[in-house]
Amino acid sequence: MLNKLILNIAKALLLARWRQTLVAAIGVTFGITMFVTLLSFMTGLNKLLDGLILNRTPHIRLFKEIKPNADQPIVTSGLYKNYHHFISSLKSGNARQEIYNADFIMRALKKDNQVLGYSPRITAQVFFNYGTIDINGVVNGVDVEEEMRLFTFRDYVIAGKPEDLKNISNSIILGKGLAEKMQVTIGDIVTVTTSKGDRYALKVAGLFQSGINEVDKVQSYASISTTQKLLSKPGSYITDISVKLKDMSTAPAKAIEYARIFNTDAEDIQTANSQFETGTRVRTIISYAVGITLLIVAGFGIYNILNMMIYEKMDSIAIMKATGFSGSDVKKVFMTISLGIGFFGGLAGLIFGFLLSKGINHIPFNTTALPTVKTFPINYNPVYYIIGISFSLITTYFAGLFPSRKASKVDPVIIIRGK
Amino acid sequence: MNTTILEARHISKNFHDPVTVKVLNDISFSINKGEFVSVIGKSGCGKSTLLYVLSTMDTDYEGELFIDQQLMNGKKEKDLAKVRNEKIGFVFQFHYLLNEFSVLKNVMLPALKLNKFSETEIEKRAKEKLAMLEIEKLAIKKPAQLSGGEKQRVAIARAMINDPVIIMGDEPTGNLDKKNSEIVFGIFQKLSTELHQTFLVVTHDNSFAERTNRIIEMEDGKIIKQ
Numbered sequence: 001m002l003n004k005l006i007l008n009i010a011k012a013l014l015l016a017r018w019r020q021t022l023v024a025a026i027g028v029t030f031g032i033t034m035f036v037t038l039l040s041f042m043t044g045l046n047k048l049l050d051g052l053i054l055n056r057t058p059h060i061r062l063f064k065e066i067k068p069n070a071d072q073p074i075v076t077s078g079l080y081k082n083y084h085h086f087i088s089s090l091k092s093g094n095a096r097q098e099i100y101n102a103d104f105i106m107r108a109l110k111k112d113n114q115v116l117g118y119s120p121r122i123t124a125q126v127f128f129n130y131g132t133i134d135i136n137g138v139v140n141g142v143d144v145e146e147e148m149r150l151f152t153f154r155d156y157v158i159a160g161k162p163e164d165l166k167n168i169s170n171s172i173i174l175g176k177g178l179a180e181k182m183q184v185t186i187g188d189i190v191t192v193t194t195s196k197g198d199r200y201a202l203k204v205a206g207l208f209q210s211g212i213n214e215v216d217k218v219q220s221y222a223s224i225s226t227t228q229k230l231l232s233k234p235g236s237y238i239t240d241i242s243v244k245l246k247d248m249s250t251a252p253a254k255a256i257e258y259a260r261i262f263n264t265d266a267e268d269i270q271t272a273n274s275q276f277e278t279g280t281r282v283r284t285i286i287s288y289a290v291g292i293t294l295l296i297v298a299g300f301g302i303y304n305i306l307n308m309m310i311y312e313k314m315d316s317i318a319i320m321k322a323t324g325f326s327g328s329d330v331k332k333v334f335m336t337i338s339l340g341i342g343f344f345g346g347l348a349g350l351i352f353g354f355l356l357s358k359g360i361n362h363i364p365f366n367t368t369a370l371p372t373v374k375t376f377p378i379n380y381n382p383v384y385y386i387i388g389i390s391f392s393l394i395t396t397y398f399a400g401l402f403p404s405r406k407a408s409k410v411d412p413v414i415i416i417r418g419k
Numbered sequence: 420m421n422t423t424i425l426e427a428r429h430i431s432k433n434f435h436d437p438v439t440v441k442v443l444n445d446i447s448f449s450i451n452k453g454e455f456v457s458v459i460g461k462s463g464c465g466k467s468t469l470l471y472v473l474s475t476m477d478t479d480y481e482g483e484l485f486i487d488q489q490l491m492n493g494k495k496e497k498d499l500a501k502v503r504n505e506k507i508g509f510v511f512q513f514h515y516l517l518n519e520f521s522v523l524k525n526v527m528l529p530a531l532k533l534n535k536f537s538e539t540e541i542e543k544r545a546k547e548k549l550a551m552l553e554i555e556k557l558a559i560k561k562p563a564q565l566s567g568g569e570k571q572r573v574a575i576a577r578a579m580i581n582d583p584v585i586i587m588g589d590e591p592t593g594n595l596d597k598k599n600s601e602i603v604f605g606i607f608q609k610l611s612t613e614l615h616q617t618f619l620v621v622t623h624d625n626s627f628a629e630r631t632n633r634i635i636e637m638e639d640g641k642i643i644k645q
Contacts, residue, residue: 005531012519319515322476323529323577324504326497413471416511416589 006329010336013316017309024305025345027298028396032349032388033356035291039384040357042287044377046280052211056151057269058119058242059251062258064099065265068092102238105262114246114254119146121240122227129191129199130182137178137218139192141227150244153221160186160206165223171205172226177217179207194230202226292391299395302341306334306403310410317407318415327408334407338400339393346392350385423488424584424617425450430472430482432465432640442468443480444640450585453615455607457628460637467589469637470621474507474587475499487584504533508578508586512593514570516562522573523549523558530580541580548576552606568599575606579616586610588620592627604630 014021068090074080099105102120109118122141127134144165147153154162157173165171172190174182184190188204202222210216222230228237243258245251251268259266270277310317317330361378426449434440442465450456458466471477473484475491478499484491487506491499503509516525526545530536536544549555552572562570571591578586591607592600604627610616611632620631628634636644 005528005534012517016519315513315515316517316519319509319517320528321500322474322503322509322511322515324500324532324581326500328497329500329532411476413476416513416515417467417471 006332006336009320010333010340013309013313013333014337014340017312020305020309021341024298024302024341025348027301028295028342028345028392029349029352031291031294031298031395032346032392033352034294035391036350036353036384036388037356037360038287038291039284039387040353040378040380041360041376042283043381043384044379046283047379048373048377050280053273054269056153056156056210057273058151059245059248059269060243060255060258061267061272062099062105062241062243062262062264063239063267064097066092066097097239098233098237099239099241099262099264101262102236102241105241105264108262109241109243114250116244116246117146117150118241118243119143119150120224120238121242122224122231122233122237123239124227124231125195126192126230128178128182129193134193135178135181137192137220139172139227139230140219140221141224142221143224144221147221151242156208156210157206158209160204162206164205165221165226168203168205170200170202170226170229171222172202173206173208173221174204175216175219176207176209177213178220179204181217192230196232198230198232200230291388295391295395298345298392299399302338302396302399303403306338306400307406309337310334310403310407313407314410314415317410318412321410321412322416330410331404331408334404335397335400338396338404342392342396342399343389345396346389349392350388353385353388354380422452423449424452424454424486425473425619426485426488427473428483428485430469430480430484432468432472432477432480442640443472446482446640446642448635448642448645450617450619452584452617453611455611455618455632456620456635457631457633458619458621458635458637459623459625459628462623464637465640466621466637470587470589470619473619474509475502504529505581506584508581508583510571510574510578510586510588510591512590514562514567514574516570516573516577518562520561521558522554522560522562522565525562525573526577526580529577533581535581545576545580548579549573552576566599568595568602571595571599571603572606575603579610585617585619588618588622590622590624591620592622592624600624600627 072085072087072090074085074087106118106120109115120143124139124141126137126139128137144153144162148162158176160173162173165173174184174190179185182190184204186204186206189201190204191199191201193199208216208221210219225235228235231237245254248269252270255266255268258264320330321327357378357380360376363376365373365376367373428447430443430446431441432443434442446469458469460466468477472480475484475486486502489502491502494502516522517528520528523542523545526548527541530541530544531538546555546558549558552575554569554572554576557565557569557573562573565573571594592603595603607618607620608630611618618631622628633645635642
């Protein structure tokens with residue numbers, strides 16, 4: 001009943017000055033609108049840009065690095081154990097690029113329930129022969145089905161069917177830039193020369209566009225068996241295993257574990273692509289900073305308006321106190337006013353923010369680098385809406401705190417005697 | 420009939436700014452139920468200051484104050500507000516009605532704060548008070564639409580809504596013309612004789628004071644005659 005009374009008084013005071021109230025509320029609405037829109041848009045872009053790389057990057061890549069043997073004779077010799085070793089002109093000797101025991105590793109990965117999936121790969125350096133020119137290129141031997149399932153391979157194939165890699169023997173999917181250089185299209189035959197000098201004719205089954213031009217100019221995809229044939233290697237030859245985990249954040253720990261168990265090199269996504277996370281974080285921080293700044297400005301607006309209202313309503317405060325409202329009751333009235341502005345202004349802000357992001361989401365955004373994207377991306381994450389309304393309540397709370405305290409300390413005697 | 424409603428014991432008060440001045444000097448008196456007391460004196464003699472000390476709004480004084488046999492000294496702000504709400508009605512020189520609310524709601528506010536009756540009950544009581552002061556037809560109007568005399572009558576109704584043990588007035592007729600002053604005084608007198616309402620009114624209008632039961636005359640912070 002008392003709360004209802006305080007609510008009633010706050011409402012009456014608010015409505016009595018509805019223009020000021022509206023201005024204050026619009027300040028909050030604008031702040032929240034921009035906050036929600038900015039964050040939705042920024043994180044939408046972040047997700048898109050990160051997806052560009054991260055979706056296609058394995059969480060852990062198992063491979064065999066070409067490097068000198070760590071156990072050099074001098075190290076194994078007990079005689080020089082306490083000496084520092086200087087070895088010069090060390091060569092990487094007799095190293096094989098393939099992963100030892102790939103079959104065993106893949107079986108072990110299948111059993112690991114932290115693993116979402118894995119996909120074996122072979123990389124082969126080749127030359128694409130085009131007239132008299134040899135174009136440097138890379139053929140990636142992949143398991144097409146797994147690549148589509150784990151690394152959204154289908155999204156990037158802009159012509160032809162990725163399944164054809166498996167169905168048509170000796171087929172290849174070329175990067176768009178590479179195909180343009182050679183002036184070939186689906187159904188044409190391209191000739192590749194391997195590093196050992198063998199020549200093969202491959203049929204173009206499709207084209208892909210990754211969004212990164214440099215990649216499109218050199219990369220191409222073929223099935224595992226075709227690539228093994230190119231390199232004249234047996235069916236067990238695998239140079240890479242791409243692992244996708246259920247939880248990306250466990251990748252660094254898992255990478256260390258795999259390197260130890262499988263005796264291979266393992267690289268996790270965080271190490272390989274640390275710059276992306278940094279960029280994402282900076283963009284998010286900027287969005288939050290701008291949003292909070294807008295809200296603080298709105299908060300000062302509310303502070304001013306409440307202060308003015310208190311000066312205007314000095315008489316009302318005095319008589320309320322004289323007739324039995326305590327300081328805390330008066331404080332509650334003004335806090336209710338402030339929080340009311342924050343709540344309704346914030347709510348309107350969420351609605352406008354949603355509409356504005358919807359609008360941005362319909363603005364055409366065509367870029368050759370991103371074949372799957374037609375409009376600006378928006379991330380409709382409810383978390384931003386929750387943060388938005390909480391921020392608006394928190395800022396208006398603090399904006400109202402000092403004027404309310406002032407109102408609660410109004411001495412009715414001074415006001416009444418002053419008349 | 421001789422219950423003491425208000426008792427002041429040795430009340431003194433100093434103003435410290437800019438130099439210490441004794442505004443109230445050892446004031447002791449008491450008011451019994453049903454008395455209509457007026458306080459008179461020249462400007463600056465401390466009569467208003469005394470009223471605000473007795474009203475519990477001013478807590479910066481020495482001495483002891485009893486309202487309805489309860490000691491007021493040392494009470495918290497919140498508790499003093501409750502005492503004012505429950506036991507004291509105020510009528511000031513200025514009406515202090517809240518322009519945002521209707522006349523009826525203005526009268527109801529202190530009772531809603533007291534929260535002793537339901538809202539419908541309070542509304543009924545507020546209408547009774549307005550009817551008693553013959554202004555029931557103003558109930559739905561806003562204070563801004565009322566004349567000065569009407570506003571003051573609404574303020575009286577508001578003072579009475581919680582059936583206070585005492586109504587305090589600070590120059591309640593100070594802003595009114597002769598005719599309206601008469602009406603307001605008439606109301607006070609009627610309440611005093613018919614309902615035995617206790618009044619303590621500060622005034623400089625001697626003709627007003629002469630018609631009350633008891634006159635307390637002050638000079639230089641002291642009671643010189645009562």
